[in-house]
Amino acid sequence: MNRRTVLRGLTAVISLRSFTWALPGTGEKLATAARAQVGVTTGYDPTWTAIRYPNGDVPRSTGVCADVVIRAARDALGLDLQQLVHEDMLRNFDAYPARRVWGSQRPDTNIDHRRVLNLEAFFQRNGACLWRSAVPTSGDGFPRQLESGDIVTWLLDARLPHIGIVVASPGDSSATSAGRNTQCQVVHNIGRGAEQSVLTEFHPHRAIGHYRWPTKK
Secondary structure (H helix, E strand, C coil), X not given: CCHHHHHHHHHHHXXXXXXXXXXXXXXXXXXXXXXXXXXXXXXXXXXXCCCCCCCCCCCCCCCCHHHHHHHHHHHHHCCCHHHHHHHHHHHCHHHCCHHHHHCCCCCCCCCHHHCHHHHHHHHHHCXXXXXXXXXXXXXXXXXXXXXXXXXXXXXXXXXXXXXEEEECCCCXXXXXXXXXXHHCEEEEEXXXXXXEEEHHHHCCCEEEEEECCCECC
16 A cells, blocks of 8 residues: 555545534534635536546536535535545445436546535435435425524425525524524525525425534534
């Protein structure tokens, strides 16, 4: 085993440990990093694109909804979901929907982490899932209290996976207090670049998952 392989393995172990034991304040950091993408990412492009590994990205001016989460994790926490997802898929490929949904035969560092269903599987496998829909739920009907930095997923028009990051309403620190989820806002990219939207705009769609980056107890 050469030195590069050893270092790559150590990096993956350190990254996974960092995911499991994120520091307090993670949510606010993620929310801040998500907001910073508004006005920077102004386009949407779902085209498969060859990118470097690790820390690969398409131009920041464009991307898909998953890129909002990927970039926030890198900017706020120094964690690379491209590498984290890839390393986990190498060990547990069939724990992910890649073969079933897209017919993939092996992990692909160019696209796997940029797919919402794969991110959901990764968060589920790493103890970040707070809630998954068992019955149809309106897109603003998440039953648990939402907090800044929480990651939420939907099915748009009952068929298209979508993901975003919860942020508190501007100037209203109570926007995520109990019973006020509908006043929350999320940063996401639904096709017009990164934007901040009121959660109630998602009411016609279906809420699917609610995830929170693990924090150190």
